[in-house]
Amino acid sequence: MTTPSGGARRIAGRAGHAAILVFFVTFLAFPFYWMLITTFKTTQDLHDINNNPYLFHDTPTFDHLRVLFNDTMFLQWISNTMLVGLAVVIITLVLAVPAGYALARMKGPWAQTLGIGIFLTYLVPPTILFIPFSRIIADLGLQDSLWSLVLVYPSFTVPFCTWLLMGFFMAIPRDLEDAAMVDGLSRFGAFFKVVMPISLAGMLTAVIFAFTLVMQEFVYGVTFITSSASYTIGVGVPTFLVRGDVYFWGSMMGACLIASVPIAIIYNLFVDRFVAGFTMGAVK
């Protein structure tokens, strides 16, 4: 005696499944869709309250993007962000790779406690440290300079990436280094010539995440930098593209899209690796 309702149940289940996904994807992705439309709508169209906002009344325009690239310092901000990102990533790798490796290979209960301790410093928010930092930066003469960011950003990228890299290195069997050492390499040599090449993917993941953290940062950026030529994207767009009470919505939405979507696509490629490295650190 088979249950004929088995099939109906499965369909209902699948419909419910789809409904849940539709609801959440709409909630989470809609603002970006809205950014997309706004970027290409003429200002007239945007501000005409009689038009259906989902439809293009006038033909889509590239004007807002033109303004963004030609009449604002958007490109300058992109380049600033890239430079800061590159410098911070390098500093982070130099500090976090050895530390992560040491934590992964150290024997004894200290290693995991230290690893968690380092990670916890990531949870100390910029909003506690930014006030003393503002004074420190001013005293160092780095006020309004991108170097202030290069100095301070590793304070959160390093703890985070150390934890991540610790997880990645722990996933590589010790046997490989042991074999290399038997073959004549020193411990450090084994690390450099055997472990690092294998963990390139893991390090790349750490790089992507460090870069993302740099791009997302706002608090230090808005505190240390005041001249518009030195802004990073995250700070420049909200503060500069507003002339008095007039918001250049089209250009702003375009800027938001450009600064979010490409990095999101790259991020998506690395999320699985990220989760693996992140959770490995907790299993020792």
Next chain:
Amino acid sequence: MTAAVEQAGRAARTRGMARFADSERLLWPALLAPAIIYIVLLVGFPFLLSIFYSLSSATVATSDIHFVGLENFTRIIHSDTFWRSLWNTIVLTVVSQIFVLVFAGILATALIKDFRGKWLVRLLILLPWVAPISLGSIGWLWIFDSIYSIINWTAQAIGLFGEDFWPIWLGQPNLAMAAIIVVQIWRILPLATVIVLAGLSSIPQDIHDAADVDGAGFWRHQFEITLPLVMPITLVAVLFGIIFTFTDMIVVFVLTRGGPYDTTQVIASWAYFTGIQGGDLAGGAAISLFLFPVLVAVAILFLIAARRSEVT
């Protein structure tokens, strides 16, 4: 012959082992030191400085700083705005994280199975988390615009709002708080979902199979088996969410600047306006230190969760 071999062996061992032991014992600290020194200098030191400022007369202008004891704190405690911002911060965090918890659980359960287009769905779901917070908030600023709000337009178009009902989201304290809460849920949900999803995936399939064979129906399976096993890592997700929301100033800054009339200030934003824009470093530092107790509590819970997370 054996004695000579033994002696040579002993000599080799002490040489080799001494070198090896030395290198291990020196190597790890050497590799760890740069990172740890950096963190101590750039996290520990400013933090101590923050405490110092809160007990001093520091302002942006003067270089003459002297100790004033708890004066700054007394000043803050007598400020209405401070209590308002403390209340706002707590409400904002608790409400948004409850939603995040429930939503992340549902969404992660929906994502655990493979289906066509999952890659795209995951990309779309991650967008709010990956996008810089300030830029995402600007997007919502436009969505909540007083004249052109797409929410209002759509709600009117489908009949949800009456003809005269056009809420000015960011203009009224309660609505503005609601808007801020929505944006916080929006940006934390992807992270929480990814973490909970990782937790769900780590439950061995055998356990689910055993529960099915043992006769557990859908609800018993979820509540007696799946939920307890995913709880530790879910706790980690919740703790992250609490920290990021409680200490955040960006969403408030972009959406309302703390307005209207400082009714939507949160601790972090109020610290910014007091300390940086207002120049009162000591006051700002004192305000921001109120973030610390929650941080400590979360860190402790985090450690407990990390200890409990070995399940099998």
Next chain:
Amino acid sequence: MATVEARQLVKAFEEVRAVDGIDLVAREGEFLVLLGPSGCGKTTLMRMIAGLEQPTEGDIVIDGRAVTDLPPRVRNVAMVFQSYALYPHLTVERNISFPLRAVGMPKEEIRKKVDWAADMFGIRRFLNRKPRQLSGGERQRVALARAVVREPAVFLLDEPLSNLDAKLRNSARDELKSFQRNLGTTTIYVTHDQAEAMGLGDRIAVLNHGRVAQIGTPQDIYLRPSDTFVATFIGSPPMNLIEDGDTWFGFRPEALVPVAQVPEGAVRMPLRVKRVEYLGAEQLIYGTVEGRGGDAAAIARIPANLDIGVGAGEVCDFALNRDDVQRFDRKSGRRLVEATS
């Protein structure tokens, strides 16, 4: 107690047919072993019987009832997994009582049943512990207790001994067989270990590439293997197979005896000795057969206290009883029933 039938069962994963048309009946109260190498489909077959996989084609019938579309929980089967699959966050007591709570049995009855099952496996004293506090052998008993407590119609055991230490495995095997005899429940047991299968099974179904190569008692399988796969899979060392025209000439290692000990008309099988392995109770002689199948390799198994009198490189005069010779078709691998020399 029930019969389990698989009728024309097929399970296809995209292009791969994990189970390729299996007809099988497990009789009431019998201990049926599904034996085969990895990838032969035995675990997939068991999972279909349990209801954890849906067959692509075919039916499962338990106790006369077609259960093919039914979920696991209404099939009245209990399963012990290779990993034991104990609920890590529940105590042993809650693990064992879980299936009873799932059907809403009253508390008093649950307690009695749990005690009964725990006593059967001697784990009463662990009732308040969590699985991670137990050893492998103890966890295995908890898994068995959880299966037994429902008094199901069928037990499904998926390699439950493979995670135990070798020493423990033998005693666990003995206990398992006795407990099944006592309860009399139909049991289907999956393993890749042929010695285990021979020791435990009332009947053995040898599976290969998703099909049943042979089903029968251990004696049937050992003495009258249906094809070369079964012949070489069962028995350690495996049956010797020597090319002879368009057939395989097959004989088991223990069938080789020194020529002095076989009666007239025996088949001569001289062996050039390569190596002798002394295993304590017996010896294995590795060598090549002189004169047949072009220097084919063969292994002889004789008692350790028998001195063959020849060393490496020399030829030892072995012989076979005609009855011990089996022939298999070279193309199909199937056994040819008229054994000639």
